[in-house]
Amino acid sequence: MKTRYITTDVLIIGGGTAGCFAALTLGRHKNLQVLIAEKANIKRSGCLAAGVNAINAYITEGRVPQDYVDYAKKDADGIVREDLLLSLSERLNHVTDVMEKLGLIILKDKNGKYVTRGDRNIKINGENIKPLLAEAVKKQKNVTVLNHINITDYMVENNQIQGAYGFGVNEEIFYSISAKAVICATGGAAGLYRPNNPGFSRHKMWYPPFNTGAGYAMGILAGAEMTTFEMRFIALRCKDTIAPTGTIAQGVAAKQVNSLGRVYEDKYGLTTSQRVYGTVMENRAGRGPCYLRTEHISKEQEQDLYKAYLNMAPSQTLKWLEEGRGPSEQNVEIEGTEPYIVGGHTASGYWVDHKRQTTIIGLYAAGDVAGGAPQKYVTGALAEGEIAAEAVAEFLADSYRKETKEEFSGEQKRKAEAKRQEYENYFANKETVLDTEQLEEAMQKIMDEYAGGISTDYQYNEEKLKLALEKIEALEPLTDKLQAKDTDDLLHIYELKERLVVCKAVIAHLRARKETRWHSFGEHMDYPKKTPEFETYVNSKMIDGKITTFTRELVQGGSVYEHTN
Amino acid sequence: MSIRIDKEKCVGCGLCMEVCPGNLLKRDYDGKAYIKCPKDCWGCTSCIKECPRNAILFYLGADMGGQGSTLTVTEEKGISHWQIQSLNGAVTTIDVNKKDANQY
Numbered sequence: 001m002k003t004r005y006i007t008t009d010v011l012i013i014g015g016g017t018a019g020c021f022a023a024l025t026l027g028r029h030k031n032l033q034v035l036i037a038e039k040a041n042i043k044r045s046g047c048l049a050a051g052v053n054a055i056n057a058y059i060t061e062g063r064v065p066q067d068y069v070d071y072a073k074k075d076a077d078g079i080v081r082e083d084l085l086l087s088l089s090e091r092l093n094h095v096t097d098v099m100e101k102l103g104l105i106i107l108k109d110k111n112g113k114y115v116t117r118g119d120r121n122i123k124i125n126g127e128n129i130k131p132l133l134a135e136a137v138k139k140q141k142n143v144t145v146l147n148h149i150n151i152t153d154y155m156v157e158n159n160q161i162q163g164a165y166g167f168g169v170n171e172e173i174f175y176s177i178s179a180k181a182v183i184c185a186t187g188g189a190a191g192l193y194r195p196n197n198p199g200f201s202r203h204k205m206w207y208p209p210f211n212t213g214a215g216y217a218m219g220i221l222a223g224a225e226m227t228t229f230e231m232r233f234i235a236l237r238c239k240d241t242i243a244p245t246g247t248i249a250q251g252v253a254a255k256q257v258n259s260l261g262r263v264y265e266d267k268y269g270l271t272t273s274q275r276v277y278g279t280v281m282e283n284r285a286g287r288g289p290c291y292l293r294t295e296h297i298s299k300e301q302e303q304d305l306y307k308a309y310l311n312m313a314p315s316q317t318l319k320w321l322e323e324g325r326g327p328s329e330q331n332v333e334i335e336g337t338e339p340y341i342v343g344g345h346t347a348s349g350y351w352v353d354h355k356r357q358t359t360i361i362g363l364y365a366a367g368d369v370a371g372g373a374p375q376k377y378v379t380g381a382l383a384e385g386e387i388a389a390e391a392v393a394e395f396l397a398d399s400y401r402k403e404t405k406e407e408f409s410g411e412q413k414r415k416a417e418a419k420r421q422e423y424e425n426y427f428a429n430k431e432t433v434l435d436t437e438q439l440e441e442a443m444q445k446i447m448d449e450y451a452g453g454i455s456t457d458y459q460y461n462e463e464k465l466k467l468a469l470e471k472i473e474a475l476e477p478l479t480d481k482l483q484a485k486d487t488d489d490l491l492h493i494y495e496l497k498e499r500l501v502v503c504k505a506v507i508a509h510l511r512a513r514k515e516t517r518w519h520s521f522g523e524h525m526d527y528p529k530k531t532p533e534f535e536t537y538v539n540s541k542m543i544d545g546k547i548t549t550f551t552r553e554l555v556q557g558g559s560v561y562e563h564t565n
Numbered sequence: 566m567s568i569r570i571d572k573e574k575c576v577g578c579g580l581c582m583e584v585c586p587g588n589l590l591k592r593d594y595d596g597k598a599y600i601k602c603p604k605d606c607w608g609c610t611s612c613i614k615e616c617p618r619n620a621i622l623f624y625l626g627a628d629m630g631g632q633g634s635t636l637t638v639t640e641e642k643g644i645s646h647w648q649i650q651s652l653n654g655a656v657t658t659i660d661v662n663k664k665d666a667n668q669y
Contacts, residue, residue: 043583105663125666128663148588203606208607310645319625323632488591
C-alpha cells in the first residue's frame with residue numbers, strides 16, 4: 001500500500017445529503033480548506049441515489065417550527081431532543097429555498113405557492129436532487145472532493161479529534177488525513193438484520209445497503225457517547241420491491257386494509273411504529289396479507305403513480321408493468337422491513353450538543369448519524385449539515401489560534417503506520433474456509449433470530465439478547481482472519497467489522513430499555529408495557545471494550561443541552 | 566433486482582463505475598464494465614441513467630417476482646424515456662418530463 005498524508009482544516013466524512021450541504025455551507029468560509037472523503041461518488045451516493053419525490057419535513061403555511069417538534073415528539077412517544085428538533089425545524093424552509101435555487105423542481109399552484117401534501121410535505125421532482133447538490137459542492141473553490149475513499153477510524157488525541165484514517169476503494173492507497181475539525185456524515189446502518197429478500201435481491205432494501213454504520217462504529221470505538229440505539233427504525237413498504245408507501249397512502253388516500261378488506265390502521269394507532277405493528281398483528285391474527293387499498297383509483301392516477309415511482313423507486317413501476325396489473329386493478333401488498341439504525345427517522349446516533357458537536361472535541365455529526373432528532377428526512381439532514389458546518393466555522397475561528405501544523409509528528413506517523421499495517425494484514429492473510437459473506441450472513445441470522453428481526457415479529461427478550469451478544473462477540477475475532485485479495489474485499493471486511501460493532505451497541509441498548517415504548521421498533525417481551533421510569537434517554541459509551549449503558553434526563557421545554565462532562 | 570451490462574454496446578467509458586453508490590461496477594479484462602456481484606445491487610438506477618450507450622439493463626430478480634423484463638432510460642430535451650421490454654419483446658415506454666413535479 002502506498003501512503004498519502006493529507007492535511008486539511010475540515011474533513012467531512014461522507015458526501016451524502018448532510019455532508020454535501022455542510023460542504024456547501026463551508027464554501028462561504030473561503031479561509032477554510034475543506035475535504036470531503038466519500039466512499040463512492042458524491043454524485044449519487046447516500047440515501048438520495050435514486051431520487052425522492054416529496055420534501056417530507058417542511059413548515060407549511062399556518063404552521064410553525066414548534067409544530068414539527070411536537071409532531072416528532074409524539075411520534076417517538078417523548079424520547080426526542082427538543083432542542084435539536086427545534087433548531088433543525090427552524091431551517092427546513094430555508095434549506096428548501098436553497099435547493100430550489102440550485103434547480104430542484106417544486107410543484108406550485110397558480111398563485112406560485114408550493115402545493116402541500118398533508119401538514120408537513122411539499123411535492124417535488126427529486127430525481128436529480130443529489131446531482132444538483134453534488135454540482136453545487138464542486139463549484140466551491142475551497143472544497144476538495146476525494147471520491148472512492150473508505151474511512152475506517154478517527155485519529156483522536158486527549159479526546160480531541162485530529163483527523164481520520166482510510167484506504168482507497170479502487171487503489172491500494174492508505175490515507176492519513178489530518179484535520180482540525182471533522183464532520184461525520186456517514187449515514188446510518190443497514191444490513192445488520194436479515195433482510196426481506198435474503199437471496200438474490202438481498203440488497204433490495206429500504207435504506208442504502210452501502211450505509212454500513214461506519215460513523216457509529218468509529219465513534220463507539222473512539223469512546224464517543226451514543227444515544228437511543230434501541231429505537232430501531234422499521235419501514236412499512238410495498239412488498240418485495242421495498243418501495244415507499246407514503247406516495248400511495250397520502251397521494252391517493254389509500255388506507256391500510258387486511259385480507260378481509262377491513263381498514264385496520266385506526267385500531268392500532270397512526271404513529272410510524274404503530275402502522276408497522278398493526279400490520280404485524282393483523283398477519284399474526286391470520287388476517288394477512290395486508291394492503292394499501294388502491295383499487296378505487298383512476299387510470300390517470302395510475303399513470304401518474306408509474307411516473308412518480310420512476311422518479312424514486314423504479315422497481316415498483318417495473319413490477320406493476322410486469323404483472324400486467326397496476327394499482328387501479330390490485331391493492332398494493334405491504335410489509336415491514338428489517339430493522340435499521342438511522343438517526344434521520346428514529347433517534348439513534350451520536351449524543352450531540354445543540355451545535356451538533358459530539359462528546360469528542362472538534363468532532364461534529366449531522367444527518368442520519370446524529371441522534372436525538374427523528375423525522376429529519378432530507379431537509380432535516382440538510383439543515384443539520386448547515387448547523388454543523390456553521391458550528392465548525394465558529395469553532396475554528398476560535399481555535400484557529402493554533403499554528404497550522406503541516407508536518408506530522410513522529411507519534412502521528414507511528415500511529416498511522418500501525419493502521420496501515422492493520423489493513424496490510426488482511427492482504428497477507430491466507431484463504432480460510434470462512435469468508436466475509438458467510439460472516440455477514442451469520443451476523444444477520446443472529447440479529448434476526450435473537451435481537452428481534454422480521455422472523456420473530458421484531459420481538460426479543462433478555463435471554464435472547466444475551467445469546468445475541470455472545471454470538472456476535474464470537475464472530476468478531478473471526479474477522480481478523482479474513483483474507484482480502486483486493487481493496488474491494490478490504491472494503492467489505494471493514495463494513496462487516498463496523499456492522500458488528502453497531503450490533504453490539506443495538507443489543508446493549510435493547511437490553512437497557514426495560515419496557516416497550518414503541519411497538520415493533522423495540523418489542524421487549526419481558527417488559528411488554530411502557531413505564532414512566534423510562535421517560536429518559538438510554539445512552540452508551542464503550543469502556544474497556546464493553547458497551548456500557550446509562551440514562552440521561554430528557555431535554556425538553558425550551559432547554560438547550562450543552563456538554564458539561 | 567440487479568443490472569446486466571450489454572458488452573456489445575459498452576464502450577468502457579467508465580462513467581457507471583464512477584457513479585455506482587456501492588462501488589459495484591468494475592473494469593473487466595476487455596476494458597468494459599461488469600458488475601462484480603449482481604446480488605449487491607440496490608436498484609437505484611444511477612448507472613443506467615449515466616450510461617451514454619444505453620448498455621445497462623435493469624431487471625427484477627425472480628425472488629421479487631421478476632419475470633425477465635428489462636428497464637432502460639434515455640434522456641433528451643429534458644424528457645426521460647423509460648423503456649420496459651418484456652421477455653417476448655413487447656416494449657412499453659413511459660415519458661417523464663424532468664420539469665414536472667410528482668402530483669402525489
